[in-house]
Amino acid sequence: MPELPEVETVRRDVWGRYGGQTLHDVTVTGRRTVRRHAPGLLSGLAGQRLASTGRHGKYLLLAWEDGRVLVVHLRMSGQLLAAAPGGRRPAHTHAVLGFGGGAGELRFVDPRTFGEMFLAGRAGRADGPASEPGLAELSHLGPDALVVDAAHFGAVLAGRRAPLKSLLVDQRAVAGMGNIYADEVCFDAGLRPDRPAGSLAPAELERLARSTHSVLEGAIAGRGSSLRDQQYRDLYGNLGRYQLEHKVYGRSGMPCPSCGQAVQRVEMGARRAFWCPTCQR
DNA sequence: ACAAATACCTGTAAGC
DNA sequence: TGCTTACAGGTATTTG
Structure with a gap:
């Protein structure tokens, strides 16, 4: 499932192939994919050059010359796939951005239709991860997980009795982690996922911040995690390889x-967490 | 204010 | 073989 490392991998791929290219036409066939507004609104981007890309948490940002930003969230099963124009499109292709200059088309494919795209105003300037364009639609998000620090963790975890992992996957607290990386970060930091969030000592908060950065950076280097369902693919349809480096996620027993x-596997409400009873306290 | 549960989806896999 | 059921999970929303 796309979390921060997978979205960042796709962002870099998208910039490499479509950066600076001119968008010629937009085709939207999935109404649910653009549920925040009328499908035809995206057609207004035609003629714009892709000026920069950004990311905040799991949200991918495609910024155009005129300052508008196309926000993409892959949710559970969404994929952005590059293709030559004219070929047969895969099932569940809900939107297609057609570029000129031989770049071909960028397809949004999403079987479960949880994913979405929407147009927002006002772009950031730099091309890079965790850019902060100040989009109103993303104002509920906490800081991007790649730049979060111990002080911030201290502030958002203080006084909370909920399990640590529940807060790590709460995008309002810190943006970018989901089920996989929250478990891996807890392991790397030596912290039980079911620790009451507010019980962390200062040294543990430091470890949490350090592990958040190192685990996510390692996963980006591995081009993300593709699980058994192989749902996650990069822009070119290739699998990630960081699943080979998972220490606890999905490794019960x-x-x-x-x-x-x-x-061990512990049930935490509707979700579960994987952890090592000797290495995590 | 916080915590937990639920709705939204469909492909896959397990069970019968 | 074919049917039914459970499960996967990010986010918004609802309920407690």
């Missing part, structure tokens, strides 16, 4: 890579 103890 298998030995912890650090100590050899069996990885």
